Amino acid sequence: MTVRTRFAPSPTGYLHIGGVRTALFNWLFAKHNGGQFILRIDDTDQQRNVEEALEPILHGLKWLGINWDEGPGVGGPHAPYYQSQRYDKYQAVVDELIAKGFAYRDYAKPEELQAQRDEAQKKKETFVYNRQWMADTPEKEAQFKAEGRQGVVRLKTPLEGKLELDDLIRGHVEFDWAQEQDHVIQRADGSFIYHLANIVDDHDFEITHVIRAEEHLSNTPRQVFMIDALGWERPQYAHLPFVAEPGSKTKLSKRKLDKYMKNKDFSGLVNHGLELAKKMGLEVSADTFNPVITDFFEQQGYLPEAIVNYLALLGWSLDDHTEDFTPEELIANFTLERVVKGAASFDCAKLLSFEHRYMDRQSVERKTELCLPFAVKAGWVANDDAGKAKVAKVVAGASERIKMAADILNFEEFFLADDALPYVQKDVDKRLKKEGAQALLKKFADDVLAPAEVWEAAPLEEAMKVWLESNGIGIGEIIHALRVATTGKSVGIGMFEALEILGKESTLARIEKALTL
RNA sequence: GCCCCCAUCGUCUAGUGGCCCAGGACACAGGAUUCUCAGUCCUGUUACAGGGGUUCGAAUCCCCUUGGGGGUACCA
Numbered sequence: 001m002t003v004r005t006r007f008a009p010s011p012t013g014y015l016h017i018g019g020v021r022t023a024l025f026n027w028l029f030a031k032h033n034g035g036q037f038i039l040r041i042d043d044t045d046q047q048r049n050v051e052e053a054l055e056p057i058l059h060g061l062k063w064l065g066i067n068w069d070e071g072p073g074v075g076g077p078h079a080p081y082y083q084s085q086r087y088d089k090y091q092a093v094v095d096e097l098i099a100k101g102f103a104y105r106d107y108a109k110p111e112e113l114q115a116q117r118d119e120a121q122k123k124k125e126t127f128v129y130n131r132q133w134m135a136d137t138p139e140k141e142a143q144f145k146a147e148g149r150q151g152v153v154r155l156k157t158p159l160e161g162k163l164e165l166d167d168l169i170r171g172h173v174e175f176d177w178a179q180e181q182d183h184v185i186q187r188a189d190g191s192f193i194y195h196l197a198n199i200v201d202d203h204d205f206e207i208t209h210v211i212r213a214e215e216h217l218s219n220t221p222r223q224v225f226m227i228d229a230l231g232w233e234r235p236q237y238a239h240l241p242f243v244a245e246p247g248s249k250t251k252l253s254k255r256k257l258d259k260y261m262k263n264k265d266f267s268g269l270v271n272h273g274l275e276l277a278k279k280m281g282l283e284v285s286a287d288t289f290n291p292v293i294t295d296f297f298e299q300q301g302y303l304p305e306a307i308v309n310y311l312a313l314l315g316w317s318l319d320d321h322t323e324d325f326t327p328e329e330l331i332a333n334f335t336l337e338r339v340v341k342g343a344a345s346f347d348c349a350k351l352l353s354f355e356h357r358y359m360d361r362q363s364v365e366r367k368t369e370l371c372l373p374f375a376v377k378a379g380w381v382a383n384d385d386a387g388k389a390k391v392a393k394v395v396a397g398a399s400e401r402i403k404m405a406a407d408i409l410n411f412e413e414f415f416l417a418d419d420a421l422p423y424v425q426k427d428v429d430k431r432l433k434k435e436g437a438q439a440l441l442k443k444f445a446d447d448v449l450a451p452a453e454v455w456e457a458a459p460l461e462e463a464m465k466v467w468l469e470s471n472g473i474g475i476g477e478i479i480h481a482l483r484v485a486t487t488g489k490s491v492g493i494g495m496f497e498a499l500e501i502l503g504k505e506s507t508l509a510r511i512e513k514a515l516t517l
Numbered sequence: 518g519c520c521c522c523c524a525u526c527g528u529c530u531a532g533u534g535g536c537c538c539a540g541g542a543c544a545c546a547g548g549a550u551u552c553u554c555a556g557u558c559c560u561g562u563u564a565c566a567g568g569g570g571u572u573c574g575a576a577u578c579c580c581c582u583u584g585g586g587g588g589u590a591c592c593a
Contacts, residue, residue: 126519152591170522179520187591194593218521218588247527249585313529320531321541343586347528350543401555479552491554
């Protein structure tokens with residue numbers, strides 16, 4: 001039997017990082033077993049602009065390389081893959097459950113039920129509906145309707161016994177049927193409850209393994225009850241631990257950004273992103289531009305493989321030392337047996353370290369390709385060979401300082417015109433305005449830079465050394481002023497590499513201007 | 518309240534009765550290198566939630582407590 005797994009997002013307009021982890025594990029498990037991964041959309045009639053709200057989710061999954069074999073955009077033998085287009089199927093199943101006596105029409109009013117619940121609560125008893133308004137005969141049904149009651153369909157769950165399940169991650173789990181309510185599966189307005197739709201879709205799509213977040217574990221009995229009632233084969237279940245907040249074991253939510261911002265690593269990641277966004281002229285809102293949403297990473301040019309690698313390790317490990325996995329290696333090694341049971345909290349610092357490591361491994365050519373679009377967007381270079389060559393030079397010089405593609409934006413000094421170069425005032429004050437600094441700088445420019453014939457890093461450095469020695473000057477006395485004068489700030493790439501990239505003309509022009517500051 | 522699930526360094530984890538006075542990674546701290554920053558290289562601090570059992574022996578098995586999460590909805 002072919003292994004088939006699925007991911008079933010609701011069209012919410014964004015792809016949540018916890019959802020990605022669930023999708024990833026489903027995808028890895030299917031691929032590891034030579035099976036298929038299906039994407040199904042849990043939308044409802046009420047939702048407007050489903051396509052629009054779905055787009056970021058599909059886009060995000062594709063960006064991460066999590067491709068689906070069936071679903072939106074690719075079709076498949078079990079179409080439609082949208083719940084809102086599958087109501088006929090749900091209705092047929094509800095009718096069947098009623099016909100077979102596993103479900104019934106119920107005419108209780110919400111307030112009547114609530115009163116009974118409160119009563120049970122007061123007596124500290126588990127509430128079990130007494131089926132008082134169950135319409136098990138046509139007469140009763142007519143009577144309830146005559147009373148103006150609205151009907152729902154409820155499951156007729158067993159009053160005793162227990163359900164035993166073997167979860168692929170949790171192991172053996174037992175539930176008492178007596179604890180289960182007669183859950184509603186179809187509302188008074190005719191719409192269907194998630195659990196019903198869910199099992200019908202999984203059955204139709206021939207899903208063999210249901211891999212989902214652990215909050216669904218307690219929901220499983222009511223779903224299994226329906227599956228058994230219909231005589232269908234149960235899928236195998238695997239309930240994943242949830243993804244928790246940074247530095248805590250509470251479930252991660254996109255609504256609690258303020259709280260997460262108190263976490264140093266989290267706020268560091270966000271602030272770095274915000275700075276880059278500003279340089280890109282990107283309009284960002286905290287709603288979508290934060291590390292809980294995958295879009296955040298894509299917009300800054302993170303490497304999707306790095307994110308996938310990090311996420312794979314959030315609740316799964318191969319052994320006690322292997323950390324780096326290509327997608328292919330993940331597929332080859334992924335098993336549910338090695339998924340942990342406890343919640344794993346989202347660690348921005350570790351994610352960032354994966355990104356750094358992955359970026360370091362890229363060739364200058366590849367990094368240039370990744371960075372170029374950002375430099376183009378900033379209006380610094382054209383998207384042509386000249387632009388590419390310029391970016392390549394900066395990328396080579398910056399080497400490991402570029403941790404994500406958008407970091408190229410931190411090297412504006414190499415792209416801006418000489419007269420447009422911004423200066424960091426405190427660096428100017430400290431390095432250029434220092435007693436004698438400007439005079440020394442001028443002497444250096446006149447003695448060494450102006451006459452230089454070969455404008456490359458190594459000869460320039462050599463020339464400076466000779467000059468320093470013959471004048472009895474330490475390198476520290478000149479180089480900081482030179483850096484601020486040519487780049488506008490006191491931090492940056494190697495001084496001589498920087499000069500080489502700038503070129504002789506710019507270097508001299510900038511020094512000249514710096515002498516007037 | 519009741520039911521279910523979970524619990525090893527700050528974080529991700531290894532560990533399935535002796536190999537563990539607990540290993541790796543990230544983070545953190547100190548040092549080295551360097552023109553700054555980044556990086557790199559050393560070095561270091563830090564954990565079996567608590568209490569009872571079982572056993573010659575427990576992070577590992579059992580029970581209780583505590584803590585976290587979920588369900589108990591005409592939410593998903």
